[in-house]
Amino acid sequence: MPPLITPSPDEFLHLAKQGNVIPVFAEFVGDCETPVSAFKKFSHHAYSFLFESTEKNDVSGRFSFVGFNPRMVIQSYGREIRILRNGIEERFSTTTDPLDEVRKLMARYRFVTRSELPRFAGGAVGFLGYEAIGFFESKVPPARKDDLELPEMLFM
Helix, strand or coil: CCCCEECCHHHHHHHCCCCCECCCEECCCCCCCCHHHHHHCCCCCCCEEEEECCCCCCCCCCCEEEEECCCEEEEEECCEEEEEECCEEEEEECCCCHHHHHHHHHCCCCECCCCCCCCCCCCCCEEECHHHHHHCCCCCCCCCCCCCCCCCEEEC
16 A cells, blocks of 8 residues: 555645645655665765664654755855755855855745654755864864865755
């Protein structure tokens, strides 16, 4: 029996009046799956992630999140911002904190919450590297050499 997809098409149209990001989900039995085995099936994508809670309570410890193929990837290399959407990269320099650019991009999305989903059911995920501290704290010295050439920030 296929899983029941929530919300129904009619309910989706109703929810679309409240926001422009509506979670569509299905519950299924995963007796033979673990979060790691599920992630391995999607980890070949260039941008993918697994969030797994180590908490063992009923609120935050019962969900794992696997994500891949994001709508958008936002990176910063110093003050250069790179945004990848639909295979097209846009680059520009910012005069502000690169996190402000993430906030601006995310402001256009209005997420519709659902009581049956965890508090986090979508949004930007990513990291801030050590070098990003320079945007918030002037007393921390920068690293001497960037031998890995990784972004200071990446969100998807």
